[in-house]
Each structure stands twice: as C-alpha cells, then as structure tokens.
Amino acid sequence: MNAARVDVAADTRPAFSRYARLHGDTPRARAVILAPERVYELDAIGQVVLTLCDGGRTLREIAADLSRTYTAPVEVIERDVANLLQGLFDKRILRDGPDPNPAPARRVRVYPRFDGGPTGLLAELTHRCPLQCPYCSNPLELERANVEMPSAKWAELFHEAAALGVLQLHLSGGEPTARTDLEAIAQAAVEAGLYTNLITAGVLLDGERLDRLAAVGLDHVQLSIQDVDPESADRISAYRGGLAKKRRTAERARALGLGLTINAPIHRQNIDRLPAIIDFAAEVGAQRIEIANVQFYAWAEKNRAALIPPREKYEAATRIVEDAKARYGGVMTFDFVASDHYASYPKACVGGWGRSMLVVTPSGRVLPCHAAQTLPGLTFETFGDRPLAEIWRNGAAFEAFRGEAWMKEPCRSCERRGLDFGGCRCQAFWVTADPAATDPTCRFSAAHAAFAAAAEAQSQAPAPDFVYRRMRA
Ligand code: SF4
Numbered sequence: 321m322n323a324a325r326v327d328v329a330a331d332t333r334p335a336f337s338r339y340a341r342l343h344g345d346t347p348r349a350r351a352v353i354l355a356p357e358r359v360y361e362l363d364a365i366g367q368v369v370l371t372l373c374d375g376g377r378t379l380r381e382i383a384a385d386l387s388r389t390y391t392a393p394v395e396v397i398e399r400d401v402a403n404l405l406q407g408l409f410d411k412r413i414l415r416d417g418p419d420p421n422p423a424p425a426r427r428v429r430v431y432p433r434f435d436g437g438p439t440g441l442l443a444e445l446t447h448r449c450p451l452q453c454p455y456c457s458n459p460l461e462l463e464r465a466n467v468e469m470p471s472a473k474w475a476e477l478f479h480e481a482a483a484l485g486v487l488q489l490h491l492s493g494g495e496p497t498a499r500t501d502l503e504a505i506a507q508a509a510v511e512a513g514l515y516t517n518l519i520t521a522g523v524l525l526d527g528e529r530l531d532r533l534a535a536v537g538l539d540h541v542q543l544s545i546q547d548v549d550p551e552s553a554d555r556i557s558a559y560r561g562g563l564a565k566k567r568r569t570a571e572r573a574r575a576l577g578l579g580l581t582i583n584a585p586i587h588r589q590n591i592d593r594l595p596a597i598i599d600f601a602a603e604v605g606a607q608r609i610e611i612a613n614v615q616f617y618a619w620a621e622k623n624r625a626a627l628i629p630p631r632e633k634y635e636a637a638t639r640i641v642e643d644a645k646a647r648y649g650g651v652m653t654f655d656f657v658a659s660d661h662y663a664s665y666p667k668a669c670v671g672g673w674g675r676s677m678l679v680v681t682p683s684g685r686v687l688p689c690h691a692a693q694t695l696p697g698l699t700f701e702t703f704g705d706r707p708l709a710e711i712w713r714n715g716a717a718f719e720a721f722r723g724e725a726w727m728k729e730p731c732r733s734c735e736r737r738g739l740d741f742g743g744c745r746c747q748a749f750w751v752t753a754d755p756a757a758t759d760p761t762c763r764f765s766a767a768h769a770a771f772a773a774a775a776e777a778q779s780q781a782p783a784p785d786f787v788y789r790r791m792r793a
C-alpha cells in the first residue's frame with residue numbers, strides 16, 4: 321500500500337485528501353487548513369488558490385484563472401502556485417484528482433470572535449484499556465467507568481470548546497473504542513465543527529465499527545504500535561495477537577480514506593527495530609509517523625530502567641529517522657519526540673501551560689495537561705460547574721503557570737523562554753520537587769547533569785521486568 325510522491329505538473333488536478341480541508345476559524349477570524357493533528361494558517365492568496373483546488377481544474381487552468389483575475393503573467397503564477405501546492409502534496413494534504421472516498425457533507429459552523437483560546441482538546445473518554453503498556457501516560461489514579469461522562473455531556477463540551485477556538489479534538493483514553501457510544505461522541509464532535517482524531521490501540525476496532533465512524537465524519541486515526549515483532553509487541557502490551565489486529569485496522573482506515581498516523585513509542589526494548597517500524601508505517605499507507613522516545617510521566621516512571629535506551633542507540637535512532645525522512649519524502653511526514661534525558665533543551669510541553677491545549681478526564685475534570693493532577697496545591701474544576709470559557713480564562717489551575725510571572729532563574733531571563741515556556745512543569749516537580757523549577761531536560765537546569773547521568777547508568781544495567789499498567793480491581 322506504499323504511496324508514491326506526486327511531482328506537481330501543469331496537468332496535475334489538485335484536490336484535498338478526504339482527511340484535510342479548508343476551514344473558517346471564525347473565533348480567530350482567519351482561514352486555516354485542518355489536517356491530521358496540524359493546523360496551517362493561510363494568507364489571502366493561499367486561500368484563493370486552494371478554493372480553486374477542486375480536483376477538476378488542472379494547475380495550468382488554475383494559473384490561467386488567477387492570471388485573468390490579478391492581471392499577472394501566467395508563467396509566473398503557475399510557478400508560484402506549483403511551489404505552494406508541492407509543499408502540500410508532500411504532506412499528502414493534497415492529491416491528484418478528487419478523493420474516491422469523499423468525506424460526508426458537514427454543516428459550516430460560525431462561532432463568535434474569541435481571543436486567546438486553545439486550539440487543541442484532549443478528551444480522555446475513558447481510562448479503561450485492554451492493553452497494559454509499561455509507559456502508559458494516564459494518571460496513576462485511573463477513573464472508573466461509572467464516573468464517565470455520557471455522550472450528551474461530551475457533545476455540550478465539544479460545542480463550548482469549538483466556540484473557544486478549539487480546532488483539533490483528540491478522542492483518547494485509555495482506549496476510546498472501549499466506549500460503546502463512541503460513534504455518537506464522534507458525531508457530536510463533527511457537528512461542532514472539530515477536526516476529529518481517534519487515538520487508539522486499534523485492537524477493539526473491527527472493520528464495521530470503523531466504517532460507522534468514517535460515515536459520521538471521523539477525520540483521522542492515530543494508531544499506536546508497540547513493536548513490529550509480534551512476540552515483542554505482545555510482551556510490551558501484555559496483550560496477545562495485537563499486531564495483526566492493528567495492521568487490519570490501519571489498512572481498513574486507509575481503504576476508507578481516513579488520515580492515518582502510526583504512533584510508535586521507542587525505548588530500549590524496541591529501538592533496534594526502528595527501521596522496520598518506519599517501514600511498517602509506510603507499508604500500511606500512513607501519511608504520518610510519530611516516533612516518540614518514551615516520556616517518563618506517570619506510570620512510565622516506574623519502568624524507567626526497563627525502558628531507557630543507551631545514549632549511543634538513541635543517537636543512532638536520530639540518524640535513522642533523518643535518513644528515513646529523505647527516503648520517504650512526499651510519502652510520509654515524521655514527528656520525532658526527542659529523549660528528555662539526552663536532549664539539551666526541553667520541549668514546549670502541551671504548547672505552554674494554559675496557552676493552546678486543554679485536557680478533560682473521563683469524569684469531566686478540566687486540566688491544563690494530562691499529568692497536572694500530580695502537581696501539589698492545584699485545584700481543578702469539572703465541566704458543567706462553570707462554562708468552559710471561564711475555566712479556561714481564569715481557572716486557578718490554568719493561571720498557575722500561564723505566562724512568565726511564575727518563572728524563576730534561569731528561565732526568567734532566558735532568551736528561549738518564549739519557545740519552550742520553561743519545559744514541563746510536571747517533570748520539573750517530579751525531579752526537583754518544585755513545579756516552578758526549570759525542566760531538568762534543560763542544560764541550564766541545576767538538576768540536568770544528574771538527570772542525564774542517572775538515565776545513562778540505568779540504560780547500561782540489565783533491564784528489569786516490566787511493571788505492567790493494570791486498572792486496580
Ligand atoms: Fe527553556 Fe528555561 Fe532552559 Fe531557557 S532556561 S532553555 S527557558 S527551560
């Protein structure tokens with residue numbers, strides 16, 4: 321099912337793939353492209369060009385049309401439009417000719433202006449999960465099925481979130497397909513106008529269920545894999561036969577025209593098979609692969625010694641990814657999440673606290689990040705107690721680390737503070753016992769050297785057995 325790169329030419333008939341579209345981001349009064357887990361802002365020219373990309377007109381016809389409108393030389397316009405479109409073809413946002421699997425028609429939603437809202441919502445629909453991965457990022461205290469919000473409540477939440485400017489919705493868990501009302505939840509998300517991503521392990525999804533989700537307008541599936549060696553995959557997830565089910569889910573998703581990302585957490589027990597993991601993603605037709613060095617949040621912390629790879633293997637993995645990016649250019653895009661222990665600077669965790677993302681737990685608790693409940697002294701509100709806009713604007717937990725006033729040195733005067741916002745508050749607390757400290761990933765943190773050295777020492781010792789993630793009886 322390997323796709324091939326499209327070289328844009330005069331007779332190419334550009335059209336959006338089923339899983340990408342133009343969107344009026346009315347709370348921010350702008351036009352964007354929505355694509356798998358990405359939002360691309362458009363200028364006025366880009367918007368005009370893409371409106372003409374209907375899969376019927378050729379590039380030459382589009383350029384001629386624009387040349388008449390703007391009285392500019394057609395050759396110049398054709399060259400500029402080809403450059404613009406090639407970038408979108410290489411991300412597989414555009415394709416040559418109309419998508420044979422058109423997305424169902426959706427109502428255009430117009431929300432009033434709202435400044436400073438989030439763009440992403442992680443909806444943890446349930447903490448139930450058939451897998452027991454040792455690097456699970458769900459909280460240590462899982463919420464049980466009897467406290468999960470019903471689909472009607474999620475529908476209300478989605479409308480309030482869209483009015484805040486949320487564009488990307490991640491239906492997550494646990495395993496979201498454990499919910500029997502997932503189709504109704506996905507439909508409510510689509511009706512709110514959200515780009516709807518399903519984050520799944522893919523082992524509970526039969527073809528018919530995926531058909532129903534596609535029919536209500538699901539946009540994209542992010543499928544996690546543990547390994548491409550079946551025995552190793554079974555051992556990591558403590559679930560038998562998962563890999564074959566995941567392959568079927570991936571292939572069905574692509575046959576339906578859904579966007580597909582393969583999410584591959586990488587660690588010392590599968591890092592040697594990284595090239596085969598990348599090839600697996602290409603074979604099943606994914607447009608994106610996320611290669612995420614395991615982050616030691618929540619449960620993963622218990623398994624650090626079993627998961628942390630030696631530095632030289634981590635560095636070899638970064639080179640493997642660079643080579644693969646060149647090999648799969650125009651076929652698959654790559655997201656590489658660096659190792660916190662071996663990097664020099666931290667990531668902008670959740671895009672900066674209270675800046676672009678919110679998380680809602682199965683019972684409706686609204687959080688600035690998925691691990692925020694591990695931090696001391698924060699209070700969290702529940703959806704329905706107050707409007708979501710108020711919780712976002714002035715909820716105490718969101719205000720705690722928003723902006724820069726909470727920062728201490730060295731972050732307070734660092735020129736990178738507007739890029740990474742001081743890194744991860746949760747990791748800072750776990751390592752230094754101070755949630756306002758600099759993330760120990762950062763080379764300027766006083767804790768950095770010990771943080772990196774401890775990981776290297778663990779990676780050289782024999783790996784202990786996994787401590788599996790199980791919901792308490
Ligand atoms: Fe980022 Fe703070 Fe490190 Fe500067 S000192 S790079 S702001 S974490």
Ligand code: FES
Nearest residue numbers: 669689744745746
């Ligand atoms: Fe909480 Fe990074 S996980 S801020």
